[in-house]
Amino acid sequence: MVNTNKNFSNKVISWYAKNKRSLPFRRTKDPYKIWLSEVMLQQTKVKTVLPYYDNWINKFPTLESVSISNLDSLLKFWEGLGYYKRCNNFYKAVKLVVSDFNSEIPENRSQFLSLPGVGEYTASAVLSIAFNKPYPVLDGNVKRVVSRIIGIRTLSKYNLNRINKFLSFVICKKRPGDFNQGLMEIGALICKPLNPLCGKCPINNFCYATKRDKPEKYPTKNKLKAKPHYNVVVAIIWRKNKFYIQKRNAEKMLGGLWEFPGGVVDQGKDPEVVLKQKVYEECGVYLTIFKNIGFIDHSFSHFKIRLNGYFCIENHCSLKENENRKWILKRNIKKYSFPRANHKLFKRLEVNNWYV
Secondary structure (H helix, E strand, C coil): CCCCCCHHHHHHHHHHHCCCCCCCCCCCCCCCHHHHHHHCCCCCCCHHHHCCCCCCCHHHHHHHHHHCCCHHHHHHCCCCCCHHHHHHHHHHHHHHHHHHHHCCCCCHHHHCCCEEEEEEEHHHHHHHHHCCCCCCCCCCCHHHHHHHCCCCCCCCCHEEEEEEEEHHHHHCCCCCCHHHHHHHHHHCCCCCCCCCCCHCCHHHCCHHHHHHHCCHHHHCCCCCCCEEEEEEEEEEEEEEEEEEEEEECCCCHHHHHHHHEEECCCCCHHHHHHHHHHHHHHCCCCCEEEEEEEEEEEEEEEEEEEEEEEEEEEEECCCCEEEEEEEEHHHHHHHHHCHHHHHHHHHHHHHHHHHC
16 A cells, blocks of 8 residues: 555656646546547547547537537547447437536536446546546556556456545545546556556556566456457348448447448358348348459457448339438448448449449
């Protein structure tokens, strides 16, 4: 345990003031912009987030500008960032803030936690950084740093409570936002999972793991499970020079994005037979398949797919347009937000000049 909480927090804050990366969301106290950045940064690297954050803020500079927009527009700006449920929930939450909280992000923790997509980490980060509330954050970087400080091997529920109690004890009550960001920055730049820069760490004299010369042993790493692999078939259904797309259910993975109809092919099944069945179940039409356009491979966070595409036509022109079903020209792809796997398929088609 540390000797004094004040000494520990002062070292973190002092180091952060001198060494923090210059990031756009650190140059503001606007709770909306801080909240947006924390949502975008969930399970996503800073360098990936930066262009998305800048583009979003340029288009949607305020809560109100988000609330009066529509989900399709927001998803287009989120396209490629992944974990699209974050965008869906952020949109829902912003609309509630505007309608129920007079466009003021609630400083009350329980009220903020009641909003869609706001969990313990997001609440602590936003409330500490934007409102100076003394709530410690507990992201992956902080868990690693504190595990090494107090000598924790496994991130069990009991040990996570120990980490949280430790942070509650040492957090700087006057500058909790800088303290939280400082610990996260130390984890990102100094106290790395492999080859930590212990000699440059401002809090290494408090560190149990460093004193035993075994920082990489804390905490122990979980063995990664092999990702399951699925074969997926999709139909690119042509009607003259247009093809058919449909919008995914907002509550599902990749919710609100546009896609081609199709589905997973179980082992041993004929992909063309499965494709016809899936399209009939989804769209109520029978297909004629006339060309296999090949496949692309894509990896999600927890599984992989091989996406096989087929050019098709309807046996009867019965697929009608509505808000969730569209017939579009190739040049209009950019107007709709698609999963990254679809964009890979589009690139493959570009190589062949979209030969039908």
